[in-house]
Amino acid sequence: MTLPGLSKGVLLDIYNGKDVEKPVFQVLGLKKLGNGERYRVLLSDSVYISSFTMLATQLNHIIEEGTVADFSIIEVGRYALSHANNGGKPRRIMIILEVTQKAAGADVGGKIGNPVPVEKHLSSENTSEESTLFSGIKNSSSGAKRPAQASSSSVPEKRSLNTTINSGINIATTPIGALSPYQNRWVIKARVSSKSAIRTWSNSRGEGKLFNMDLLDESGDIRCTAFREAVDKFYDMIEVGKVYYISRCSLKPANKAFNNLSNDYEMSMTNDTEIIPCDESSDEIPMINFDFHAIQDIEKCEKGQLVDVLGIVKQVDEVQSLTKRSDGTELRKRDIHVIDMSNTMITFTLWGTQAENFEASNNPVIAVKGARIGEFNGGKSLSTISSSVIQIDPDLPEAHRLRGWWTTTGHSAEAKSISKSVGGAMTGSWMTIGEALAMGKTISMDSSEVYLCKAAVTFIRAENAIYKACPTASCNKKVVDNDGSFRCEKCARDFPNFKYRLLAQINISDCTGSIWATAFSTEAETMLGMTAQELGELADQDRDNYLTKCASIAFSPYIFKIRMKLENYLDDVKLRNVVGSIAPVNYKEYNSQLLKQLQKDCNIARISSGSNA
Template sequence: MDNDLSSENRGEKRVLEGSSNTTSPVKKPKTDDDKMVFYNHPILGNINILPIVALNPYINKCLIKARVTNKTDIRKWSNPRGDGKLFSMDLLDESGEIQCTGFKSQCDQFYDMIEVGKVYYISNCNIKHARKQYCNLNNDYEMTLTEDTEIKLCQDESGDVPTIKFNFEPLSAVSEKSDKATIDVLGVVKFVGKMQKILHKTTSVILEKRDIQIVDESHSVVSLTLWKSEAREFDGSNFPVVAVKGASIREFNGGKCLTLFGSSIIKINPDIPEAHKLRKWFTTIGSGEEMRYISSVLNMDTYMQYVTLQEAKDLKLGYSQSDCYFVKATIEMVETKKSLYKSCPVKNCMKKVIDQPNNMFRCEKCDKEFPNFQYRLMLNMSLADSTRNEWAIAFDEVAEKLIGLSADVLGQLQETDNTNYVESLKKIVLNTYIFKLRVRAERFNDEVQLKTTIMSVSPVNFVQYNRYLLNKLKKSLDISNV
């Protein structure tokens, strides 16, 4: 390479030695020392690492150093022209970001080796104009892996490659954007909807989804739809902060909402200054302030609201299907005798084991004997509000959160100090929380009984709850004056 090239012309030279094709002029982004960065490629030799912002379709060959910030699942397709599969990943360096897609054999070659969060050297990809309907990144181009593509892990990461790049906009901006536009948002989860299963109209595949509401300092409320594992595993207790990169805007019933899709990234309670600032706002004043609903009111009606225990009974929740609701209630009694049991140590089994004379523990479900077991909680308690009481069961994580001790610690107490064990369970009596309850009808001895399970528990946010009561009172007065 000619080292006497002026800095103005350095971006115009051929990227790889030996290439017969020249590139169109590409302006090199300015850096502190205005020096070219080189990588000693095992085959291509000492070549220039291009910043992502300098990539364009006229470059014959190129090498970038970038961090993988997101990787989709492998998606398959079938049409009259044949079958195929693909995956895509989002790449980021200090100059910008770009989407890279691999098809068919490239899926087999590269998918398993690519890890989100790692930095890689990537060379010899095709570059073309981005298809904006499939890409939400701020780049006019996208990359495609080829048979000549080489990907090598960067072993000596210097920290010069950023981890993720958000360009947050206020939730109020959602109402001004067009349908299917993308946006980066940061919000506090105000409400969590039920898990739903829907049938995809085109593929006839059953999809899992969950809708949540998020708010921010623009005093706006927007519905955000989560899919698949994000929907199943989402924990909305304690009002988490969520950061979403590349949420897609959708029009629905006269309003606008957000949804995740293939290349979207969601982070729960991210450790960034913007999230800490938003959390402080919500806990001090935001939770009690009036909000503007950008998503349609009809869509909001699907969210779980506060009800009393008597209202839940009058509405016959849980009899026709499994239902969830929020209630502010006080623990008035705890059953201590059968709150702990020895379970199968196999992950996700949770079946009660039987003590054997040979000091082994048998699981009938697994049809095996084990030398050990795992303690699990099944805390049965009576909840009461001003209308009535209801018996409910809290399992494992929820019960441990209430008591403040793990099941293993409680098991040791039960064996060595039963008095202390009982007191540890009783200390939660007369405490008041916001409970998320799931109710479901079950048939037992030809009788239908309603089973109530505590799905989550959180401290009472009195500002928010009082706001709910005032709104409820206002509605009742409006109705009475009609």
């Protein structure tokens, strides 16, 4: 086997500040640093050897997976230089940002050449003892610069960023991938890839507000959080997609329970933090980096995992209002149903302003950074979190290919859904009521079944369909009327008012049978075309008109999503049916479902509307 040649002598050029394009090295050693999840690499160019090299954290996997090992030959596609203070002596460290393996270590089998430590040949200001640095960089304390920046001027500790820029001094920046808590003087030049909304908190230690943003440069990404006064100072000036100089933040180990970025650290703003816009060219700093997962692969992923997804929006549900049980806060959500070229569909939940402002005309392509995987009833779903980023019709090669697939074949293909939910999406297994009743006889006490059916409302029990409920946002319990005051036993409080709530018992039928089902407020309001408050006032003021309104929905057809479950009440086991969601009949989609069922029942491979067979 012919081995690729090493770039002889380039280590000396690199550490002397020259920009070398795609140098080739041999790996002679790997060491995991004790101050985090970073790896130090012993590199050789066959003339010189140096351990003043470190992998960016996003490349850790090439070592952990065994892709790169001792004696491997690698090509370094991109790197950056960082200044470090080693025992009071300045030293440059090379941060490796992009690697391609040219030959496996097992194929090489040994060291190439007889390299000597490069430190002995560096200029005096860069000389240092290799053994001290290789044991760790606990005393690192300086700025850093990229090879492309010629000036070696560093930012004085007390000099502000604005003063430095206005005085014409070139800012020496540190790559994000080289940051550590052992540095206290650094400036990063980074692009804001996402920014959360402002959130508030209140607990026994006080109250406050915060927001976080994700920062990105060519070496990696990191999360930065602002608290209290820093929120007022910086929130409005920060714009997603723009590049900023940032300095004087504190670093600490990242809390991986809330931080999905690859960096081992995260930043917090302090009273001394400085952020100023970068007006110079920043083409070397990438926009958002995506690592897309095929939707079909999400079925095998763990609940809670964060993934990047690219898909076509096939169907959009209406915005729904929910009440947070813990504090009664009203939440807004919208479910959209996304499909990709694996011909697999998943339910994706948007929250807050993203749900309210989502524009779904013409089946847009969406790219999502950091969607969280959820699981219900054996199915998988996705939802946004505060740091999720959504791009509509992004200018990406993968997005253009997906659009072409959708236009040609995807829009008419039958998709497999890996999501199962009671509410929202009208997707799931179709049954007739007769089939559902037969299945109900076989289910166990600890399980339930969810199905779709087309049925008509034949009767609603109007006399007890509406009740007076506790007016607090987080409680819907029935109140007791005490001559003008209203007592909620759950809240143990008396109120001067109440709110109306719907809890309707309805009978629905198709040609195979009928069932009684419970419809809660949202679903009952959909059927009756009025809010619970309006119906309650109508019932109080004009009982006859209220009864007429309830009777008017008789024989109205809908698509129902029904959840059936056995319940034991006073040793009486009954099959209970709950309306999970309801929608008007879309006859085009329903006819497609009938054709599929006909194909299955008649064992027909394909039904064509133009066929005479």
